[in-house]
Amino acid sequence: MTMVVTLKEVAERAGVSRSAVSRAFTDGASVSDKMRRKVEKAARELGYSPNALASSLTTGRTKLIGLVSNNFHNPIFLEVFDLFTRGLQDRGLRPLLVNLTDETDPENSVRMLRQYSVDGVVVASSTLPPGFAKAFRDARVPVVHSFGRYSSAPQVHVVGIDNMECGRMAVRELAARGHKKIAFLGGPETATSTQDRLSGFMQEVAQHPKIKAAYSYANAYSFEAGRHEMLRLLEQPNHAEAYFCGDDVLSIGALSAIRERGLSVPDDIGILGLNDMEMSGWENINLTTIHQPIRQIITSSIELMVAMLDEPDRYPEARIFPCSVVERGTLKLITK
Amino acid sequence: MTMVVTLKEVAERAGVSRSAVSRAFTDGASVSDKMRRKVEKAARELGYSPNALASSLTTGRTKLIGLVSNNFHNPIFLEVFDLFTRGLQDRGLRPLLVNLTDETDPENSVRMLRQYSVDGVVVASSTLPPGFAKAFRDARVPVVHSFGRYSSAPQVHVVGIDNMECGRMAVRELAARGHKKIAFLGGPETATSTQDRLSGFMQEVAQHPKIKAAYSYANAYSFEAGRHEMLRLLEQPNHAEAYFCGDDVLSIGALSAIRERGLSVPDDIGILGLNDMEMSGWENINLTTIHQPIRQIITSSIELMVAMLDEPDRYPEARIFPCSVVERGTLKLITK
DNA sequence: ACAATATTTGCAACCGGTTGCAAAATTTCA
DNA sequence: TGAAATTTTGCAACCGGTTGCAAATATTGT
Numbered sequence: 001m002t003m004v005v006t007l008k009e010v011a012e013r014a015g016v017s018r019s020a021v022s023r024a025f026t027d028g029a030s031v032s033d034k035m036r037r038k039v040e041k042a043a044r045e046l047g048y049s050p051n052a053l054a055s056s057l058t059t060g061r062t063k064l065i066g067l068v069s070n071n072f073h074n075p076i077f078l079e080v081f082d083l084f085t086r087g088l089q090d091r092g093l094r095p096l097l098v099n100l101t102d103e104t105d106p107e108n109s110v111r112m113l114r115q116y117s118v119d120g121v122v123v124a125s126s127t128l129p130p131g132f133a134k135a136f137r138d139a140r141v142p143v144v145h146s147f148g149r150y151s152s153a154p155q156v157h158v159v160g161i162d163n164m165e166c167g168r169m170a171v172r173e174l175a176a177r178g179h180k181k182i183a184f185l186g187g188p189e190t191a192t193s194t195q196d197r198l199s200g201f202m203q204e205v206a207q208h209p210k211i212k213a214a215y216s217y218a219n220a221y222s223f224e225a226g227r228h229e230m231l232r233l234l235e236q237p238n239h240a241e242a243y244f245c246g247d248d249v250l251s252i253g254a255l256s257a258i259r260e261r262g263l264s265v266p267d268d269i270g271i272l273g274l275n276d277m278e279m280s281g282w283e284n285i286n287l288t289t290i291h292q293p294i295r296q297i298i299t300s301s302i303e304l305m306v307a308m309l310d311e312p313d314r315y316p317e318a319r320i321f322p323c324s325v326v327e328r329g330t331l332k333l334i335t336k
Numbered sequence: 337m338t339m340v341v342t343l344k345e346v347a348e349r350a351g352v353s354r355s356a357v358s359r360a361f362t363d364g365a366s367v368s369d370k371m372r373r374k375v376e377k378a379a380r381e382l383g384y385s386p387n388a389l390a391s392s393l394t395t396g397r398t399k400l401i402g403l404v405s406n407n408f409h410n411p412i413f414l415e416v417f418d419l420f421t422r423g424l425q426d427r428g429l430r431p432l433l434v435n436l437t438d439e440t441d442p443e444n445s446v447r448m449l450r451q452y453s454v455d456g457v458v459v460a461s462s463t464l465p466p467g468f469a470k471a472f473r474d475a476r477v478p479v480v481h482s483f484g485r486y487s488s489a490p491q492v493h494v495v496g497i498d499n500m501e502c503g504r505m506a507v508r509e510l511a512a513r514g515h516k517k518i519a520f521l522g523g524p525e526t527a528t529s530t531q532d533r534l535s536g537f538m539q540e541v542a543q544h545p546k547i548k549a550a551y552s553y554a555n556a557y558s559f560e561a562g563r564h565e566m567l568r569l570l571e572q573p574n575h576a577e578a579y580f581c582g583d584d585v586l587s588i589g590a591l592s593a594i595r596e597r598g599l600s601v602p603d604d605i606g607i608l609g610l611n612d613m614e615m616s617g618w619e620n621i622n623l624t625t626i627h628q629p630i631r632q633i634i635t636s637s638i639e640l641m642v643a644m645l646d647e648p649d650r651y652p653e654a655r656i657f658p659c660s661v662v663e664r665g666t667l668k669l670i671t672k
Numbered sequence: 673a674c675a676a677t678a679t680t681t682g683c684a685a686c687c688g689g690t691t692g693c694a695a696a697a698t699t700t701c702a
Numbered sequence: 703t704g705a706a707a708t709t710t711t712g713c714a715a716c717c718g719g720t721t722g723c724a725a726a727t728a729t730t731g732t
Contacts, residue, residue, distance in 0.1 A: 004450075006718055017682045022720060029721095032680060032728090052451040053389045053398065054718035057687040062389065064452075067433070072418035075411050075615070082408035085435035094452065097403070097433045099421035114340075115388040116400075116430065223618055256619040279411070282559055283592040284620065342688055353712045358690060365691095368698095368710060390688035393717040 005048040014042035025050050056117060065093045065305065066113040066121040070100040070128055073222045074249045076277035076294065080124055083298040091306060093119070100128065106135035114139060120305050122146055126163075126193035127221060130155070142308040146301040149192035150318045157308070158318040159301045161292055163193050166323055167200025169290060170244035170272055173325055175208050177332050179270065183240035184215035185229060185254060187247055191221070194246050197274070201244060214240060218250055226253025234261050242270035242331065248280045251287055255330065271330040274323075286329040293321045341384040350378035361386050392453060401429045401641065402449040402457040406436040406464055409558040410585050412613035412630065416460055419634040427642060429455070436464065442471035450475060456641050458482055462499075462529035463557060466491070478644040482637040485528035486654045493644070494654045495637045497628055499529050502659055503536025505626060506580035506608055509661055511544050513668050515606065519576035520551040521565060521590060523583055527557070530582050533610070537580060550576060554586055562589025570597050578606035578667065584616045587623055591666065607666040610659075622665040629657045 011018045016039065023029035024039035031039075042048075056062040065088055071077040081097075088095050096118060098109055113121055113136070120142040123133045126149070133156045136143035148158040167184070174182045184201045186194040198215055205213040216233065218225035226245060233239050234257065245251040251273035258269050265271055266288075273280060273289035280287040300319050308314050347354045352375065359365035360375035367375075378384075392398040401424055407413040417433075424431050432454060434445055449457060449472070456478040459469045462485070469492045472479040484494040503520070510518045520537045522530040534551055541549040552569065554561035562581060569575050570593065581587040587609035594605050601607055602624075609616060609625035616623040636655050644650050 004453075004718095008718080018718090019682060019720075020680090022718095023681090026720080030680060035680075049447050049451055051453060051718055053453055054393055054687090055720070057390055057393070057689090057718080058720040060687085064432075072414060072421075073614075075414060078408060078411060078414040078417075081414075081417065081433070082435065082437070085408075085433050086437065089435060094448075095433045096400075097417070097421050097431045099418065099425060101418070101422065111385050112430075115385055117340075117387060117389055223615070227619075252618065252620065260619055278409075279559070282588065283563075283596055284588065340688095344688080354688090355690075355712060356710090358688095359711090362690080366710060371710075387688055390717090391690070393688080393719090394690040396717085 004051075005046045007048070007050065010039065010042050010046055010048045013046060014038050022050075061309075062117045062119055063093050064096050064116060064118045066098055066109075066116075066118040067095040067124065068098040068100055068109060068113075068121060068128075069124045070103070071125055071221065072099060072101055073220070074247065075279055076248065076275050077124075079278060080294060080298065083295060084122065084124065084302070087298060087302040091302065093306075100125070100132075106132045110135050110139050110141075114141065119309055120144070122301060122305060123148065124301075126160070127188060127191040129190070130192065140312075142305065142312050144301050144305050144308070146297060147193070149196065150320055154316045154318045157304055157314075157316050159297050159304060160318075160320065161297070161323050162320050163196035164200030164203070166274060166290055167197040167202075167244075168204035169200075169323065169325065170197075170274075171201055171204035171208065171211070171213075173272060173331075174242050174244065174270070175211060176334050177242070177270070179240075179242040180210055181212050181238075181241045183213060183233075183243050185226070185233070185243045185245045185250060186215060186217045187221045187225075187250060188219055189217045197244075197246050218246075218253075221247045221249060223249050223253040223256070226250030227257045228253070230254035230257035231261070234258070234263075239269070242266075242272065244272045244274075246274060248273040248275040248277050248287060248289055251289065251330070252279075252285060255285075255287070265330050266332045270332055272325075273330075276326055281328070288328045288331040289326055290323050291326045292323055296321050340387075341382045343384070343386065346375065346378050346382055346384045349382060350374050358386075397645075398453045398455055399429050400432050400452060400454045402434055402445075402452075402454040403431040403460065404434040404436055404445060404449075404457060404464075405460045406439065407461055407557065408435060408437055409556070410583065411615055412584065412611050413460075415614060416630060416634065419631060420458065420460065420638070423634060423638040427638065429642075436461070436468075442468045446471050446475050446477075450477065455645055456480070458637060458641060459484065460637075462496070463524060463527040465526070466528065476648070478641065478648050480637045480641050480644070482633060483529070485532065486656055490652045490654045493640055493650075493652050495633050495640060496654075496656065497633070497659050498656050499532035500536030500539070502610060502626055503533040503538070503580075504540035505536075505659065505661065506533075506610075507537055507540035507544065507547070507549075509608060509667075510578050510580065510606070511547060512670050513578070513606070515576075515578040516546055517548050517574075517577045519549060519569075519579050521562070521569070521579045521581045521586060522551060522553045523557045523561075523586060524555055525553045533580075533582050554582075554589075557583045557585060559585050559589040559592070562586030563593045564589070566590035566593035567597070570594070570599075575605070578602075578608065580608045580610075582610060584609040584611040584613050584623060584625055587625065587666070588615075588621060591621070591623070601666050602668045606668055608661075609666075612662055617664070624664045624667040625662055626659045627662045628659055632657050 276291035469481040612627035
């Protein structure tokens, strides 16, 4: 159909064996310069390029990496996909993108990715349960869980941040600005990132006897969810002075709700986000937020994946990167 | 290494031939119920699932679709990737994501995608020259250029909008609101979408003798580029009353610049965008814009791709979807 | 110039499946 | 019940490459 040139035809044209052609195209193989030139000439004339899938059959390596996620409504994930695809490409790996939105069962995706013999899988999500990543490990395919839950006994490789510490950091930050009545507006209750941020948040609150804290959840990491939850909160008799939102996009939704109700930020209500996505720095958003070093997380995830390709049974580790507050316009300045 | 179960082992366990196992897993094949049950039992016990890549070798179909783009800084593309990946998955196709940022030469990507024997390629970009899509056609791989340039003599399948008509529509819209001094703030000059929108814009301006029009370009479809160009324009002695920006993200950048200069929208300056991405509807953005029906464009692109898999030499067509203005807060209301 | 050594090449089997064809088994019908 | 028609099964070759091994060729040292 597609008239694709095969190795055999190149061999015939060059008047050499098929193995010779194969060797000319695999570096490190034993080929003389003369032979290589002869083969390359024939290949060029025929427009040949080797079939990566056929060769994977014998080499056992496809250079395909499953990139699975379910965050297609959080703008930070555009940055995530950009960094992942470029990083993988730069190392000669190909991302097979899997959209897990609405998928509750790891089975299907595991099966599918095994059918395509991916060399490894990157699970890029904090809203997918840890069991999802583990399912890949159980199927004996190397897996890195980026933005996953850090645990003292990691079952799979995790690269991300310390979400509990972020929760604590948020409270310290709000406390330093003199807020006495604060709240956590989390993402979906089932997301490990939400759970951990909340638990760090509450842990730190316990250290500040004068601070009153509350919490509630949005049902997704999305603008609409944040807006909806904040509208609900504003209908309650006495809302908090400042909110730590579990994500920037949630924060932006909350900001929208607050302004719609005629309140002003940061004077009436303060907002602290988490992620520091590109958009949060835009002047029309200007969100004070905790920076998550996604560039480093992704680079490190890829390096870890590459290392695992050589050493599949590598002992699992967690790579945790520190976060820090970036000061913009949605939180009052610190009063000294 | 990965202890993967092969068809041969299933055959041995079930006590049947290898072909029998193969047939049990391809629907439409001639197998008795008894045989199928026997094979399925053995397969289940062994945890077998067929190797899609190996079978592609003989069937000539990988069900892999290259999804190539270079728009990783325009939030609308998160929606685009979401819709494409889900749409492809729903039809049993797998998106192989290719990030063409910084890539100027189609050669590499064509070669790479051929090595992986993709069944087809979707080029999702209006900032990639038409030659990019054509390179795939020349390599005899089915290609659909989504968001591509509509031409009366299409060389490849194009699914998108009539960009010239959008330009005209923008002028009519601004004229109807009584603006006499308008301008087009385009994306990169090399993007066909920019060229066409500008040419439609100018064409329509010629129909309105009282209207004065100018135009300039941002160097990318991104927030920063839009903001930067608008800041530059505001330094000129007399800027326009209303701008048609070639994209929503550009518009948002422009809004940020305008407000930073202490001007108000839409009273001092009006902005009309194009795309109607999710974010444009957010209350803190609230952009008046021309809606591009991306959902329909993507559904149609996928349907076209599926059709081409059966009929690779299908006569090229252009599928054009109408756009329409969605009224929000960045343009004065029409004065009757 | 010749033997010893090192490098390059081709043969043939294999990777994990699919498929045309003919033999074997089953069903249909008289 | 038996022959004809139909369905199911297995054999063997093939898809496009890779690789261990032995034969062929080239290089080195004396």
